[in-house]
Amino acid sequence: MYFEELGMPLALASLVASILLVAALALALLRIVKGPTPFDRVVALDLIGGICLCIIVMFAIHFDQQVLLDAAFVIAIVSFIGTVAFARYLGKGGDQ
């Protein structure tokens, strides 16, 4: 039904992109479960932040909501601060 509203190439592309992004989330989550060191988990978490940004941008295009780009901006800021905070904490041996 939305295929006519959105245009065929865009609807198909957002379908393919959503499948790829959800698969990427699953792979990163697998690394968080396996990750031998806490550093692996932090890097995977950082990547999940980036994938969330991608998913929000894909939603913005699919549902034609420009406001969602502001949410993507916030995600970019917060995921950077989180990674640096984790790096400082783990680098000083905070988890021991």
Place this chain on the structure above:
Amino acid sequence: MSWLVALLLILGAFFAFVAALGVLRFPDFYARMHAATKAGAFGAALLLLAAAIHFGSLRAIITVGLIIVFFYLTTPVAAQTIAQAAYRRGVALWSKTVHDQLAEDEAE
């Protein structure tokens, strides 16, 4: 125009998927960090570019430009910080690593 947005959408999602695949499959922490930061940032930039072309308004273009610049400034900083912390804490390199420049520099 719609075809260009569709192509950028699929390419960006593909690069994000490749980043996650690298994080899962690479042998040691440093290689995983390398995969996550470079491919992940590039995939996000492609998707944001698709959004800028799709909306085409000044506000969307400024927001997207801000996010891309911010993302490309912060991702290397975060990667360097976490890699330095891991190296200081003695996270093991891959057994087939041929060169450890940082250890050589610190030995001098």
